[in-house]
Amino acid sequence: MWAGVVTLFPEMFTALTESGVTGRAVKRGQLEVAFSSPRDHAHDRHRTVDDRPFGGGPGMLMKVEPLLEAIDAIRQQAPSTPRVIYLSPQGQPLTQKRVEQLAQLDSLVLLCGRYEGIDERIIDRCVDEEISIGDYVLSGGELGAMVLLDAVTRLIPGVLGHADSAVEDSFSAGWLDCPHYTRPEEFDGQRVPEVLLSGNHERIRRWRLKQSLGRTWQRRPELLEDLELSKEQQQLLAEYIREQAT
Numbered sequence: 001m002w003a004g005v006v007t008l009f010p011e012m013f014t015a016l017t018e019s020g021v022t023g024r025a026v027k028r029g030q031l032e033v034a035f036s037s038p039r040d041h042a043h044d045r046h047r048t049v050d051d052r053p054f055g056g057g058p059g060m061l062m063k064v065e066p067l068l069e070a071i072d073a074i075r076q077q078a079p080s081t082p083r084v085i086y087l088s089p090q091g092q093p094l095t096q097k098r099v100e101q102l103a104q105l106d107s108l109v110l111l112c113g114r115y116e117g118i119d120e121r122i123i124d125r126c127v128d129e130e131i132s133i134g135d136y137v138l139s140g141g142e143l144g145a146m147v148l149l150d151a152v153t154r155l156i157p158g159v160l161g162h163a164d165s166a167v168e169d170s171f172s173a174g175w176l177d178c179p180h181y182t183r184p185e186e187f188d189g190q191r192v193p194e195v196l197l198s199g200n201h202e203r204i205r206r207w208r209l210k211q212s213l214g215r216t217w218q219r220r221p222e223l224l225e226d227l228e229l230s231k232e233q234q235q236l237l238a239e240y241i242r243e244q245a246t
């Protein structure tokens with residue numbers, strides 16, 4: 001996956017490119033991240049990248065010309081025509097389903113707004129899709145870009161070891177994950193559920209599925225509305241709900 005990032009703060013992205021699973025993916029060449037800053041494309045004496053909004057109002061906006069030049073510069077580096085995504089509170093919510101679709105692309109350009117955002121003419125000219133990582137306002141789109149890149153990079157084949165890829169099943173199935181335990185079997189009086197020590201893989205599968213469905217019902221019932229549960233899943237969820245009542 002090739003990602004071009006248009007940002008005034010490329011140094012923020014070392015958290016993604018130099019740490020953990022995503023840092024390893026960059027080192028292995030599974031993810032490539034390139035940067036382009038509007039500041040490098042501001043040619044006036046003060047290298048101005050922002051300006052006051054027409055119509056008045058608080059704050060500043062990112063200027064058209066430096067941003068457009070920065071976008072064109074990064075697009076030229078893309079190995080294939082990139083999908084241009086703008087991170088903004090006005091975007092479509094980022095979901096695991098959308099992450100899975102984005103992970104299929106060869107190249108992305110991520111626009112990171114600062115101040116109160118960017119001139120709408122850039123969105124009209126260059127942006128294919130606006131994405132939001134949640135209903136709150138941040139000081140810039142960079143954290144959203146890193147969230148998106150992290151979620152997408154995990155899905156690139158070979159990035160996660162086999163053991164980790166099992167983690168995908170629950171959320172990509174559309175429900176929350178089940179509880180997890182590791183050694184010791186007992187800690188300060190708290191025991192690991194016996195079923196997980198039983199070695200009975202079918203019982204363990206059913207227990208984990210029941211816990212996932214039950215927790216989804218308890219914490220995020222709206223996620224269940226879009227799901228068509230199998231007979232087994234419906235039965236396990238019903239059992240979980242009955243046990244909650246007692």
Ligand SMILES: NC(=O)c1ccc(NCc2ccccc2)nc1
Pocket residue numbers: 087088089113114115116117118131132133134135136137138139140141144
């Ligand atoms: N919720 C998000 O994904 C998000 C993205 C960017 C951001 N801040 C930069 C910005 C502010 C206003 C308009 C456009 C961009 N805050 C939150």
